[in-house]
Amino acid sequence: MSHVRHALRDVVPIAEEVEKSGKKVLHLNIGDPMVYDYRTPKHIWNAIFENKKVSEGYSNAIGTVGARKAVADYAKRTGVPNISMDDVVTFVGGSESIINFLSALLNPGENILTPCPGYSLYTGQINFLGADLNEYYLDEENNWQPDLEGLEKKINNKTRAIVVINPNNPTGGNYSKSTLKKIIDIAGSHELPVFSDETYDQLVFDDEKFYPLAFLSKDVPVICSGSISKNYLCPGLRGGWLYKRDQQGVLEDFFEAVKQLSRLRLSTVHPTQFAIEAALNGPQDHFKELVTKLQKRRDATFKRANEIKGLSLVKPKGAFYAYVRINLPIKSDKEFVLELLRQKGVLVVYGEGFGQKSGTHHFRTVFLPNEQTINFAFDKIEEFIKEKFL
């Protein structure tokens, strides 16, 4: 396991040490809205309580009919045609769907294209499987859109799929329709499926529009991963899924492997199935307030990060992460982040944990807390930079 890392969790033991020494730590390292002023919509909990008796037993390993049908209907509502519950498997969060997908797909020595910077679970699991990392860059100078030329050049005869994370963690980028179509075309011309991680699909700001990748693909196979964790403010309930859009039937064997892997662990989490169903089929009223609140907090983060000498930030268009560039004479952003934690009690995640172009340095922060907390955090970061560099 020594080569398996997940940066946003790896900083926690160090923060605990700092806390033990008596210093208060402001945790901006993890995308958990429930640490702040958000609550799970009530009807989701009600659905769990109403199904207590049946939830005490095992559920189906690939998810209940109700939850899988809810995901299929959700996909249809977002414009993706011809999806039925047979195309859906539910999981213990989007995380398990990603772990399962990579495990079913990759043999040692094969590779899958993943974005850089990207979500560190992919890197961790690819390393765990003995598969090879093959990263394509997201371009900071172009609103963090993928570098498509670079992406295509990275494809080789051991490449098995292309991963797209949209809206993106850690950059907050949201991809344009034309970018997504180009990715689909590249995948099609190399006969590769696309894996689209759409965990944050309902959290986009300003006049941005989110496009489900499976909606844009005519004949290129797409596997989409989703989750109730962030959109429905309940990461603790651990509800996620995969659905496939497979017009040519090329993913049948692969999808059977996904199901077989799920069967190994007997059952998915039964109460969560009712949460998925209630979230996707029930009232969607919380989104208006949620997106407005996040957008204000995004604005505060964007303003402060660009005001501080030595930092810059491309405006996040979705999700709730800001990938702040550090334009200071530092050797490593890990050192910067750990020193910031020890001296000022502000915990963010170092760019090395997500990947970045060589010669650049970043940290990822969340803009989940209220503006006052965001301003406090940036005051501390500013103090730290002034004391150390200016």
Ligand SMILES: Cc1ncc(COP(=O)(O)O)c(C=O)c1O
């Ligand atoms: C891009 C992305 N995918 C998947 C996940 C997994 O989330 P969960 O397992 O809570 O559904 C996360 C969580 O932060 C994420 O950022």
